[in-house]
Amino acid sequence: MEYCIFTEPQQGASYDDQLAFAQTAELLGFDGFFRSDHYLHMGDGSGLPGPTDAWTTLAGLARETSRIRLGTLVSSVTYRVPGLLAIQVAQVDAMSHGRAELGLGTGWFEREHRAYGIPFPAKRFDLLEEQLQIVTGLWATPVGGSYSFAGAHYELTDAPALPKPVQERVPVIVGGGGPRRTPELAARFATEFNIGFQPEPVIAEKFTGVRAACERVGRDPGSLKLSVALPTLAAASDSELDRRAANIGRTVDELRRDVDIVGGRDEIVAKVERLAALGAQRVYFQLMDLQDVSHVEYLGTEVLPHLPR
Numbered sequence: 001m002e003y004c005i006f007t008e009p010q011q012g013a014s015y016d017d018q019l020a021f022a023q024t025a026e027l028l029g030f031d032g033f034f035r036s037d038h039y040l041h042m043g044d045g046s047g048l049p050g051p052t053d054a055w056t057t058l059a060g061l062a063r064e065t066s067r068i069r070l071g072t073l074v075s076s077v078t079y080r081v082p083g084l085l086a087i088q089v090a091q092v093d094a095m096s097h098g099r100a101e102l103g104l105g106t107g108w109f110e111r112e113h114r115a116y117g118i119p120f121p122a123k124r125f126d127l128l129e130e131q132l133q134i135v136t137g138l139w140a141t142p143v144g145g146s147y148s149f150a151g152a153h154y155e156l157t158d159a160p161a162l163p164k165p166v167q168e169r170v171p172v173i174v175g176g177g178g179p180r181r182t183p184e185l186a187a188r189f190a191t192e193f194n195i196g197f198q199p200e201p202v203i204a205e206k207f208t209g210v211r212a213a214c215e216r217v218g219r220d221p222g223s224l225k226l227s228v229a230l231p232t233l234a235a236a237s238d239s240e241l242d243r244r245a246a247n248i249g250r251t252v253d254e255l256r257r258d259v260d261i262v263g264g265r266d267e268i269v270a271k272v273e274r275l276a277a278l279g280a281q282r283v284y285f286q287l288m289d290l291q292d293v294s295h296v297e298y299l300g301t302e303v304l305p306h307l308p309r
Helices: 017-028 055-062 082-095 110-116 125-142 181-189 200-216 238-247 251-257 265-278 293-306
Strands: 003-006 033-037 069-072 100-105 146-149 155-159 172-175 192-196 225-234 261-263 282-287
Touching: 003 017, 003 293, 017 033, 017 055, 017 293, 033 055, 033 282, 055 069, 055 082, 069 265, 082 100, 082 125, 082 225, 100 125, 125 146, 125 155, 125 172, 125 181, 172 181, 172 225, 181 192, 181 200, 192 200, 192 282, 200 225, 200 261, 225 238, 225 251, 225 265, 225 293, 238 251, 251 261, 261 265, 265 293
Parallel strands: 003 033, 003 282, 033 069, 069 100, 100 172, 172 192, 192 225, 225 261, 225 282
Antiparallel strands: 146 155
16 A cells, blocks of 8 residues: 545645645655646635646656655646657656656636636547657657657647656556546556545446456556545644634534544544555545645654555
8 A cells, every 4th residue: 555645735735735745744654745727716715825827846856855756636638738748747757766656537627728728528438548649659658769640639740758757657646537438548557556535335336437447458466556535634632623624614423424434543543544554555545734834744754654555
């Protein structure tokens, strides 16, 4: 089992806030620091100091950490053309000495696109399929060769397919709850399938679906890592749980109803053990308040040592 910290910086976090989370997570033994890839605050609040670009941030963190995995959960295909995305991720991989991971999805937040003038086509699964083909194809092209692609949405002609990542294969994460195309794309292109924000019976169903998709395309289901991302509220006392919930505009009861990861050490260990029994091999603890680095410290010192490995 692997355990990662997952953040939503568009809700209001500077680069320095994210750096503090990533360095604390690394120090305390977490396996990865991942962030969303959004440019617009959601819900109430100001979102100050404003958005940070995901891959610019990860490039900085690549130079200010030494061990922890770094990636997006997930980048939207609407933000970047695939040729440039492949270069960005390969560069962050080099800057981190082989620690980058790419989560890629269709995108969903239409208002964000309108706010920043980003096109938001109604149908985006074909974009995702072509981007997965192109990014992985560019990375797999031998040095000295070239890569061309002609699709419905993108065309590349004799791309030099440089730079190369440090890793022989950069991990690619595909996730979501779609019943057909998402599992198929994960089976064809991904190293990891992620399902987020769902109750345990749905997680079990989606894991079963993506394993079946692997079998349909002739892939060993065991070669695809399965992961879960869940909002997390952790503390040693009820009063501290209440304080942390209030800081993100929620209540503890709401979060418990949403089948999130909520409670003290024993509750969280029991929840993670159930997720592991369903087949999860990586858990992303989504922490919303990026000014509360003590939340990472509690998870790292009081919970992490007791979780299954």
